[in-house]
Amino acid sequence: MRASKAHFVIAFGVAGLLLFSFLGYLYWLSNQPPVLARSEERDPLTNLPISITMNPLRDRTIERTASDFIKQMRDGDCRVLLADWEKDYRRKRAEFICDSETQHPLIGWNLVEWEDAPPLIILHYKGERYSTTAQRSTYKDLFSVTEEKKAGGWVVTKYDSFY
Secondary structure (H helix, E strand, O other): OOHHHHHHHHHHHHHHHHHHHHHHHHHHHHHHEEEEEEEEOOOOOOOOOOOOOOOOOOOOOHHHHHHHHHHHHHHOOHHHHHOOHHHHOHHHHHHHHHHHHHHOOOOEEEEEEEEEOOOOOEEEEEEEEEEOOOOOEEEEEEEEEEEEEOOOOOEEEEEOOOO
């Protein structure tokens, strides 16, 4: 069977329509917030959604800042990270966090919720920790990292965890 000009016009028209639709979808997606959807089901204990769908085109600067902070906490740099906190009302909290992080080090973590509370952004994580310093057993807990936009970029201003 021989292809006619009409077949080529139809094929190029369909390809153009598909390309236009795809580019329109990308444009729409680029203008959406970081969280596209949250499940209606919520954890009864924490009231966090069971699952969230993140925008693949979101700016990940906030997540990278939080991840770097968490990695440094895991690697034992807690006192260096929280040195500024020891100069104000958060001094006792900083001591408690560093002692607890030493006793219950993080193994891994997963982002479970993104909360916009302008001018702050609160990232909630589900983490796995060692139960003891002997590192024989583990448990899962929730923790959050609060960030604020400052002149130099996003800065971690609060770290909450249940040990």
